[in-house]
Amino acid sequence: MSDALDLAFAALADATRRQILTMLLEDDMAVTDVAEPFEMSLAAISKHLGILTRAGLISQEKRGRVKWCKLEPQAMRGAIVWIESFGQLETLNYDAFEAFLDQELQG
Amino acid sequence: MSDALDLAFAALADATRRQILTMLLEDDMAVTDVAEPFEMSLAAISKHLGILTRAGLISQEKRGRVKWCKLEPQAMRGAIVWIESFGQLETLNYDAFEAFLDQELQG
DNA sequence: ACGATATTCAACCATTTGGTTGACGAATTA
DNA sequence: TAATTCGTCAACCAAATGGTTGAATATCGT
Numbered sequence: 001m002s003d004a005l006d007l008a009f010a011a012l013a014d015a016t017r018r019q020i021l022t023m024l025l026e027d028d029m030a031v032t033d034v035a036e037p038f039e040m041s042l043a044a045i046s047k048h049l050g051i052l053t054r055a056g057l058i059s060q061e062k063r064g065r066v067k068w069c070k071l072e073p074q075a076m077r078g079a080i081v082w083i084e085s086f087g088q089l090e091t092l093n094y095d096a097f098e099a100f101l102d103q104e105l106q107g
Numbered sequence: 108m109s110d111a112l113d114l115a116f117a118a119l120a121d122a123t124r125r126q127i128l129t130m131l132l133e134d135d136m137a138v139t140d141v142a143e144p145f146e147m148s149l150a151a152i153s154k155h156l157g158i159l160t161r162a163g164l165i166s167q168e169k170r171g172r173v174k175w176c177k178l179e180p181q182a183m184r185g186a187i188v189w190i191e192s193f194g195q196l197e198t199l200n201y202d203a204f205e206a207f208l209d210q211e212l213q214g
Numbered sequence: 215a216c217g218a219t220a221t222t223c224a225a226c227c228a229t230t231t232g233g234t235t236g237a238c239g240a241a242t243t244a
Numbered sequence: 245t246a247a248t249t250c251g252t253c254a255a256c257c258a259a260a261t262g263g264t265t266g267a268a269t270a271t272c273g274t
Contacts, residue, residue, distance in 0.1 A: 006120050012190070013116035014232085021193065031251060044233055046252060051231090065241040065250050073193040080190050083119065086128065086180040121262085139220060151263055153222060158261090172220050172271040 004056065008079045011055035016040070017048050024058060024071040031060075031067050111163065115186045118162035123147070124155050131165060131178035138167075138174050
């Protein structure tokens with residue numbers, strides 16, 4: 001029932017998860033290292049990472065016993081396009097904007 | 108515990124609420140009229156409007172027995188600013204996008 | 215005053231979220 | 245082999261969501 005936009009916005013609606021995303025902006029991180037700054041169990045962080053993964057905002061890859069978390073910022077594209085239609089950009093040409101983004105993604 | 112950003116993103120994480128916001132882009136609406144296109148009770152819509160109001164995304168003003176709902180698009184500003192820091196893509200390219208549009212217009 | 219309209223409130227229900235703890239499996243190191 | 249580290253799973257809990265129905269409140273038109 002919940003589409004990609006639901007999942008993305010819901011994933012962003014939590015300060016812990018937003019902080020995790022900010023951390024991953026620097027570099028890929030192991031689950032344990034993601035958890036380190038938080039006063040919360042590893043299991044709780046693991047759940048947060050699951051929510052971010054299901055939303056497509058991060059990806060996780062296991063190498064050896066370490067699971068690496070990687071930011072997937074393009075997954076925010078849908079959210080940003082949606083939300084910006086309410087901002088001051090509402091007069092812009094969105095077909096052109098889409099064409100521009102497609103072009104950016106390919107190039 | 109939940110700050111403005113939590114409330115805004117959470118409010119946006121539901122297709123019904125997003126559709127309501129889109130409807131209000133056209134014009135202010137009474138609660139009953141907001142509810143009309145949905146196959147859902149008026150009470151349910153009233154709850155959704157409460158969530159949008161608490162998030163600051165709309166305001167409600169009662170005139171007579173009618174409660175008018177008004178979009179407050181500037182409340183999305185915080186969400187836009189936050190989310191844009193991840194869309195290297197989008198952010199870095201607003202200038203590029205404008206250049207692209209200029210080029211489109213001239214070329 | 216009365217009936218209709220607009221909206222919310224209260225109680226209920228099922229599901230999800232955000233957290234805990236303890237046990238577990240898998241990979242690494244000694 | 246044995247101990248340790250990495251991470252998830254399962255069970256549990258409290259609170260919030262997303263919906264229902266029925267009653268209540270407030271305003272309007274007659």
